[in-house]
Amino acid sequence: MRRLLALALASSLLAPGRASGDESEEARLRARLKPELATPVIEVVRSAAAQGLPTAPLVARALEGASRQAGDEAILEAVRGYAAGLAAARRALGSTARAAELDAGAGALMAGVPEDSLASLKRARPSGSLVIPLVVLSDFVARGVPVANASNAVLAATRAGAADPALLRMRERIDERILRGEAPTGASREGLRELLMKTPGTPKERGSREPRERRQP
Template structure:
């Protein structure tokens, strides 16, 4: 009986092949991506972003090896984000965390953001910050200012407004980093200076 239960448990853990991958990708690429997706599932990571990454590659005409590489890089980003944010992190936060890494942030910095805001979703704030990192905001300064903003309980909509304010200032001729500091100072008066 115990053996039978073991077999049932093993069979229950196996997932059906992902039909969207089989329908859109060549068989070798589909099987490889499915293996990556299974690996994510076993680790408790969200699988849908990985599937979507593969489908994005297909839509953009990328060859199979490049699709597999992209999905693997995303899996690594999700895994590192999970390590930094904790096993209970939401899928959105993990996806945003992977963006943070691609933009130059580190797992240690991401973990500090989690500590500064243990009870809220970080996705919007991290996504806004990741975009600013790619434009030249230094990751360490970003982390320290984000910690302050989180401790001041700045809302998601305020983070989006910060981005709008920065863009407006840059369009007006300001440099990015001073513009970010000015917006942070507007949200948390006296706290926008370089740490």
């Protein structure tokens, strides 16, 4: 019984997203948005559900826009843009990608990270979750690291076998450097170098355009 429950839980965590619309989501949207905005937003949500894309991030963007008192057009544009981002993320990450991976991937793509970079990340970590690498990548871009450098730093670290906690530590170190006034590009390079020095095993950096980093024994 316990194993069955565990399997049910695992299945729910691994599910790529709801395949159908969610009435409670629609009710929340109708309660918070004006009717003339709720209707087109719900259309986008239903369309995403029909494609098997996660709908919760779309509802969240609409509710966030309402709370921030954004204009109707801005909210609808944000929801549509995010839906397109989710679809692109699934193209890059594959049909087995989980909802959280698609959510993180959509954000990265909308910030200008190319689909190829997401696909490379998927190849670098084919069976593990990509949520943390994608969040770290997004954070670098948000803090001014050029997209190519940010992508290469996360890709090189992932190929080197860096686990999620190591990636998060690398993010903290790089953010600290940027806050201290270092240029984002140099900060990301140094952060990656520090991580690779501490990562056991041989880094698999083939294909990375980032200069190969030397590791100390």
